Amino acid sequence: MTTQWIDAGAHSDVPQDDVIGVAVDGRQIALYSVDGDVFATDNICTHGHARLCEGFLEGHEIECPLHQGKFDVRTGQPTCAPATEALRSYPVKIEGGRVWLAVD
């Protein structure tokens, strides 16, 4: 299967060292900017159905606003309880001032 790149929005819309939520192809995605790099994961916490874009980004960790579970935004892996299940993370490329996500 070939990788499909989907436009997730303008690079300039992702605030420095912060997180925003976007809808991409019917999916709820969180876009993170850390030290100039952009990362993308599913926006809904695997524990409590909260939106991670309303959470708290510190370094490469996003903390869920509901129960303060944490995930590594680069991999989606849980790093702090109560999160135990990984978020889906998406490969990202920046081209033409746009953020592109690889979706199978």
Next chain:
Amino acid sequence: MDSDRPSVAAAACADATIVIVGAGQAGGWAAQTLRKEGFAGRLVLIGDELHQPHERPPLSKAVLAGEAAPESTRLMKSDAFEALALDWRPGARVTRIDRAAKRLEMADGATLAYDKLILCTGGRARTLPIAGADAPGVHTLRTIDDALVLVPVLKPGNSVVVVGGGWIGLEVAATARKKGADVVVVEAQSRLCERTVPREISEHLLALHRSNGTRVMLGAGVTRFASDNQDRMVVTLADGSALTCDAIVIGVGLVPNDELARDAGLACDCGVIVDARCRTSDPDILAAGDVAVTPNPWAGRSVRLESWQNAQDQGIAAARSSLGLEVDYQPLPWFWSDQYGMNLQIYGIPMSSHRVVARGVPGSGSFVLFYLDGDVVKAALGPNAARDLRFARRLIEQRKPVDAQRLADAGVPMSKH
């Protein structure tokens, strides 16, 4: 062999037994943490309920409203729970701890040896020592089973009297209103949640409940419950007046289940006393969650924290400590409550000696109150301000002096402090 750390060797080896008494949130987290940290020995989890380890906050909200199944509160999905390979004993009860023999005596007469014992026995709903308190139609809310009994009662045309204007009482009231029942909250103190929040927040809660159609009676004592002859209940108040209703819910606090520990001679003071490594006065017995009394630097004293956060994090800490891992459990207390779509959060312990700085307008839908010692934020709380409060948590933890005037200015983003 590392002879300096015999407890690590004993606890981590594959023929050791760790027993967790109490299969609530703390016990559940202790169990999964032990396996995550590589404990390969026998792991026994004893619970007096029949349910798998679960979180209790939804029991006064989504589960009570009939909107979420009890299974949705489980800490672990079934396959993850199975994978822990526990000796899980639902519906079982320990009657005695024999510390000399390091053995538990069970209600069914069996005994169970342990190398390490973790007490996560939680608490039970306090009742009132008045006539009729044990009548059918008088409820408390602590367990899944308690919630399921109440679900069909909360409906239009029914009326509920909630005795106690604390967190459980107010959440039950909010859920009952949402389901269309008539609700009266009867509180003996002069304001709501007096024990845990400052006056501004009590007033906010009072206005919230009244605007949602709940009748709130403050400074009102209850002297007896009785059923009338038509399947309804009568609550008699201290002033002699009476309220008739379909159900009574008592929410007047929690009694810690520390009897096992007390009978075994462990140091207790309205709960089991532990240190920052979650150890009781017996080094082979640890305690965590609602039952544990723990020194807390943020409170400046030992406290028993009845919260979701503490159940989880102290359960994890106790499990790690039982394996000899480094543990220094000194959490900044964090608490929340959800009522009528309002989310109130509290970080730290507000004290009367603190200077109060408001951000936003108290009484409005969203504001934050900061509690300062000099120029250092010690506590913060407020309704519908989760994101600002998360930044406040960082301020509290960093113990960094702040500019109170800028803090009060809602035009200055919290991220800039």
